[in-house]
Amino acid sequence: MEIAQKVYEALKADTLGIAQIVGDLDEVEGAISSGKYTTKHIEIEWMPKRDRLRSQLADAKEATLSKIRKIVDDYKQEQEAALVLDPAALTDDYKLLVSGIELTERDLCAILDRSGNNLTMQQMTHRYAKQHNVQLPKERAFMGDSEAAESVGFANGLYDIASRYTSRYMVRTDGLKMLDKFFLVEG
Structure with a gap:
């Protein structure tokens, strides 16, 4: 509510x-x-x-x-x-974010979909998008x-x-x- x-x-x-x-x-x-x-x-x-x-x-x-x-x-x-980031909330998708592989908008949206209510993974994904100039859809915005x-x-x-x-x-x-x-x- x-x-x-x-x-x-x-x-x-x-x-x-x-x-x-x-x-x-x-x-x-x-x-x-x-x-x-x-x-x-x-x-x-x-x-x-x-x-x-x-x-x-x-x-x-x-x-x-x-x-x-x-x-x-x-x-x-x-x-x-x-x-506040919670290291215990990191998932296997975190490995993709730090792997050095260039991820696309579709890749990041898929990570966000898998993240559900995991705010740590959402924040990490958005940080990656910002650092790598990947534009995510507005409905995927994360509170900063x-x-x-x-x-x-x-x-x-x-x-x-x-x-x-x-x-x-x-x-x-x-x-x-x-x-x-x-x-x-x-x-």
Whole structure:
């Protein structure tokens, strides 16, 4: 699942999860401002409830941001790990890459096909292509350092969006609609 989808789903689930607290807080604040109760009754009965509910909301927001931070950090680690070569992942195709035989685009594409999810072999194949000026099809592109930096920046941007959402919109009655706007979800 893509990181944006993971962040969106986590925010949506947590927004739905705090709906009861938000409703209870609205009810308590309505009672406080209704004028039906004496100041003493409000101080004894309603203020402690309001403070408890506000504390629960603050804790829920903090837990949401911690969850989003973990999603983002895990994603960033995955992106960085993809660029680290693993000698244990070298296959027999590596022998072709270092043999001195001039490999063609077709040869390299065949190696990539055999590599599957082996990021080390994919990276080695792309390095060979770059060093020997072999043009691979665009759909065979491999994420390099600049793309990794870009994806990490994107992940950090998602955390910033989540932070703004939780601080301003998560507890609003239209919070889910705002979440959809933040993530450009139509529906």
